[in-house]
Amino acid sequence: MSKKDSSENKTKSTPVQSDVDSSTEVSTESQTGVFKKPVSRRDMLRLAGASGVGLLLGGSGALGIMKATGLTKQPLSDTPGSAENVTTGITNVGDEHSFYGTHQSGIVTPSQNFMCFASFDVTLSDAAGLRRLFQAWTKASASLMAGELLDGQNENPNLPPADTGEAAGLSSSKLTITFGAGPALFDHRFGLSGKKPANFADLPAFNGDNLQSEWCGGDLAVQICADDMQVAFHAMRNLIRIARGSAVLRWSQEGFQRSSAADPNQATPRNLMGFKDGTANPSVKDNSMMNEVVWVQPQDGAGWMTNGSYMVVRRIRMRIEVWDRSSLADQENTFGRERVSGAPIGSHHEFDRGDMEAKDASGKPVIPMNAHMRVARGDGSMQILRRPYSYSSGMDKVTGQLDAGLFFISYQRSIDKQFIPMQQRLAQIDALNEYIQHIGSAVFACFPGVQQGGYIGDELV
């Protein structure tokens, strides 16, 4: 929910919460956690009054308030839409996802509007240091996801504030932070080579790959998603800051999709080619399906990954200009779907399975043999959970064309069994290959969820 929504809704007694309520992961527990004196970003706003943001940015006013309250925590998420909130104009209270749980958030969580993705190279040389980094990131992440200021010196005029401040007064905005380890982490540096899951490695080369090293790999990755870009950026920035001296940014990418405000019905989002993307995704509400497709099971080996998930990242540039001058028939035959409805060619509704055997009058398959949806489906025996975002990175300086496309993210139990066979098929014959190019690639083993008192990867290091 955006800030604009907040201001528009401030006079309503019942804030619009439908998209929040539909989520299964919204925390209603109080944030006890590891913090002694958490102060929510919104507590500050509330204390500062309706014109709080300006006051906060004024500096000393906010400091005074924080001191006056002793930085004590106010109950927040258990009182969504209370009168108190209405008077301060805050309507999206309760939009926090819980950091703690069996699984990490940001995997089966319904996709938020924005994403910041960061891949890191660890510069430390010992496991103890890596553990300290994970602990510090854990503490900060729990705080960020709860919509709280980062704990530490935020009021000492002689010190740089612990929290960089740009999210002050902003709600959590459904922030999720998801951590993973790349194959490179399991080398000699941290003594982890014995814990590397079997077959966990960089993806093999696929036909047509045009990978550029500046968009590949990494020891660690953080996927940050939120319904507010500034909240997401704030989280990424502060995690990078905390990592200074321990890990350096290797590459990063911002992503977006249509916002929940622009499409309250939350229909299947469209990619930048104008087609619906994610129609064939398995339902995240189906727990047994998620155990089958997404979550690593005890029998899958590498015990520390149980309840985790393997992430594949591909930065897929679209040849936007070429696509724009393709005829509608070509575009639809490329995907095997109708552009407007998303229905398989020859069917009427988006979620129709599509008749793969149907032939036209001349005997040609109605859904072309190389149509994206046909090739991606294969024999239908393997699924993945796609969680992609669109990206736009300005202009390609060489050609003057748009550098935009799909930041593909998928989660699966086994990259070997699920992603690789599918991508091999696609790389061979997918009609879409004419319009896209895989520029970046990385895989990460995303840890299981963190229990209260624990830290990310605590079963690994």
Add this chain to the structure above:
Amino acid sequence: MKARVTLPATILLSSVLFAACGNQAATNTTTAPATTEATTTTPAASTSSTEATTTTADFKNETEQYRTYAIGEIDSFVTETEKFTEAVKAGKLKEAQALYAPARMHYERIEPIAEALGNLDPDIDARAGDVDDKDWRGFHKIEQALWEKKTTDGMSEYADRLLQDAQLLRAKVETVEIDASMLVVGAVELLNEVSSSKITGEEERYSHTDLYDFVANVEGAEKIYEILKPRLAEKDPDLEKQIGERFDALNKELAPFATKDGGYVTYDKLTKEDIRTLSQNLDALAEPLSQMGTILGV
């Protein structure tokens, strides 16, 4: 009318014309009924994969002209490829290098035809990484040896195979069904070829002879435009004129890179500004060119 309107304005203009009442459209074309038809059936375009068959007969003259052109190019392609492969087999490095790019131009002019013939295009023209390493053969395999390794050693077999593939292309081209839709799509595809690989210098990554391919792709597209020009002038004279002007603009940008021997400078001689200007001129041409499908109706 306004020959120099910018692109978005033109698209808007065309759609206004199509959506407008018959008499306004009639001032621009003598085939008002066709225009009206276009208006009423536009939403059905999504199921238009069979459209070509209904219009084939109307474009017999044009498709025959193109068939003659394509066969002529493929004949030259086989002849020039044979000269090239003989030089490779004879171990004449310099001669093979000199024959490489000009031979390819004949292929690049009619590439969409080759792409319509199953696996021939990858066999002849795949770049490293486009196909599995063990399947990689054709021009670029030999290109790598000639420029990167500076030798013809080990290339005899690939040379033989390339000539066989070229001859197979010649034999198969007789079987290609050329229809008007293929011409319209093919013209754009030729320019897409340029913007997808030639413009970045990825096509000829060892020889840097990308400009030969670039020019040949543009010539192939221009040939299709020339063949369809009378029909286009009938249907949408503004579009016909605009495409012509944009071909002129692009050719003018390309002209300074021609060398005295009839060839082109290597791609590494181009500045960043040169490349971007070429790319942008190409996109400026391809956009109206992609509107040529208007002559097909719906």
